[in-house]
Amino acid sequence: MPKLHVRKGDTVKVLSGKDAGATGEVLRALPQQGRVVVKGVAIVKKSVRPSQNNPRGGIIQKEAPIAAARVQLICPECKKPTRVNHKVTEAGKKVRVCKKCGHEF
Ligand SMILES: [Zn+2]
Incomplete structure (x- = not known):
């Protein structure tokens, strides 16, 4: 199984992309995809259909996974x-x- 240099709960710094320089906590590590989800980084707006949890639907903001190679671990x-x-x-x-x-x- 592929392994990442960071794991859930780590604090990382984003090295490149539009959020370069940002730091945040790793919310999810996706070793299979070589990606991580970092709190407050790579926020995307997503429209959702009404559902039981969210009866009105609408637009939610959510962190998108980014390439793990783009983040560096902070001690x-x-x-x-x-x-x-x-x-x-x-x-x-x-x-x-x-x-x-x-x-x-
Ligand atoms: Zn240190």
């Missing part, structure tokens, strides 16, 4: 866009290690 510790090393702890847990500050998460 929760040093708050900088970073790359990570992967490491397995003694307890057998997989963690990521910030290359800049060494923070494990």
Whole structure:
């Protein structure tokens, strides 16, 4: 299965496109498509038909998935866009290690 460098709940920075420079939380990771959905990024307006949940229908705003290659992970510790090393702890847990500050998460 393909893997992404980011996962749900991560904070990422958008590198390119119209939302370049924006940061947001990863709402969904779509490894199969190599895409991620980032909160507040790539908002698209979508018209929806009336349904049970939304009896009036209308236009909703929704984040569209963007290519994962367009985002960079932000370290929760040093708050900088970073790359990570992967490491397995003694307890057998997989963690990521910030290359800049060494923070494990
Ligand atoms: Zn860091």
